[in-house]
Amino acid sequence: MKRVLFLLPLVLAVVIGGFALWGLSGGRDPAQIPSALISKPVPDVTLPPIEGIATPGLSKADLQGQGLTLVNVFASWCGPCRAEHPILTRMTAEQDLRIVAINYKDKPEAAVAWLEELGNPYELIGSDYSGRGGIEWGVTGVPETFIVSNDGIVLYRFPGPVVGDGQRRFQDALDAARAAE
Amino acid sequence: MKRILLSLILLASPVFAVEPDEVLDDPVLEERARVISAEVRCVVCQNEPIDSSNAGVARDLRIIIRERLVAGDTNEEVFEYLVLRYGDFVLFNPPWKPSTYALWLGPFVILIFGFGAVVLTLTRKKAVPAATLSAAEQEELEKLRSDRS
Numbered sequence A: 001m002k003r004v005l006f007l008l009p010l011v012l013a014v015v016i017g018g019f020a021l022w023g024l025s026g027g028r029d030p031a032q033i034p035s036a037l038i039s040k041p042v043p044d045v046t047l048p049p050i051e052g053i054a055t056p057g058l059s060k061a062d063l064q065g066q067g068l069t070l071v072n073v074f075a076s077w078c079g080p081c082r083a084e085h086p087i088l089t090r091m092t093a094e095q096d097l098r099i100v101a102i103n104y105k106d107k108p109e110a111a112v113a114w115l116e117e118l119g120n121p122y123e124l125i126g127s128d129y130s131g132r133g134g135i136e137w138g139v140t141g142v143p144e145t146f147i148v149s150n151d152g153i154v155l156y157r158f159p160g161p162v163v164g165d166g167q168r169r170f171q172d173a174l175d176a177a178r179a180a181e
Numbered sequence B: 001m002k003r004i005l006l007s008l009i010l011l012a013s014p015v016f017a018v019e020p021d022e023v024l025d026d027p028v029l030e031e032r033a034r035v036i037s038a039e040v041r042c043v044v045c046q047n048e049p050i051d052s053s054n055a056g057v058a059r060d061l062r063i064i065i066r067e068r069l070v071a072g073d074t075n076e077e078v079f080e081y082l083v084l085r086y087g088d089f090v091l092f093n094p095p096w097k098p099s100t101y102a103l104w105l106g107p108f109v110i111l112i113f114g115f116g117a118v119v120l121t122l123t124r125k126k127a128v129p130a131a132t133l134s135a136a137e138q139e140e141l142e143k144l145r146s147d148r149s
Helices: A002-024 A079-094 A108-118 A132-136 A164-180 B002-011 B027-038 B056-070 B075-086 B098-123 B135-148
Strands: A069-074 A098-104 A125-128 A144-148 A154-159
Touching: A069 A079, A079 A098, A079 A108, A079 A164, A098 A132, A108 A125, A125 A132, A132 B056, A144 A164, A154 A164, B027 B056, B027 B075, B056 B075
Parallel strands: A069 A098, A098 A125
Antiparallel strands: A069 A144, A144 A154
């Protein structure tokens, strides 16, 4: 009995250490906020089109019954958005995916110039100049990309640019979403 | 000199991120807004309440909190509004529900465990020597005693 008690501190240390290791491994990032929207219908926001562009705006109805859709939150002032843009463009073209966008806190002229320079893969773009639409979506910063099901349910939220390791994780989530559809 | 010092101390009041254009005219509502925003975690700079954060989203949330209060929401309804969008994560004070039982009860479990260990250690009887003296030892003891007296 005594011997077992002597081992107790060691056991405790192993348990606490194991927990710490678990927290540090497996790509867990404490800065990533779990999204409150997962498995819930997309928020009911209607965003007008960007002025000076033919792409129409974005509303909740546009995300229902239109197949699996990516919703990309971007801004022309955001560097990482520029980095992920060609990747998202190629990804959606190659995999025949529908992609729409929320233009977050951006001046219309700047957004139009940005899209002219980098190309516009988006079927719809909602202009969210005030940032209120972003808050309804639980956006913490740009870029962010959501996967929305055919029924308009948010399946996945990816904060940060879809590049490198992030692109792999995003693709995995996308494959899982497609398998479930 | 004292006056200068006093005025300097008064000037050195804590700085808040709340900008003048956000402040409500109604002091009661403004006070409630301040209390709420001190309890809400900024989603960008995560260890700061939105009350003292300079992040854009924090400012938007402060304004939204004030709008909801003006619209007649209770404090609970405002928190609910935020939790619906950003989850329990935005609350510095986590709610009491099955997924947080371990968080709330864990410290008490450890405390009780430690207290139990202390009580156990303090009340445990000292081990008494089991055997009595043998006949030869007893004899020797008697001899020593009689020698001394």
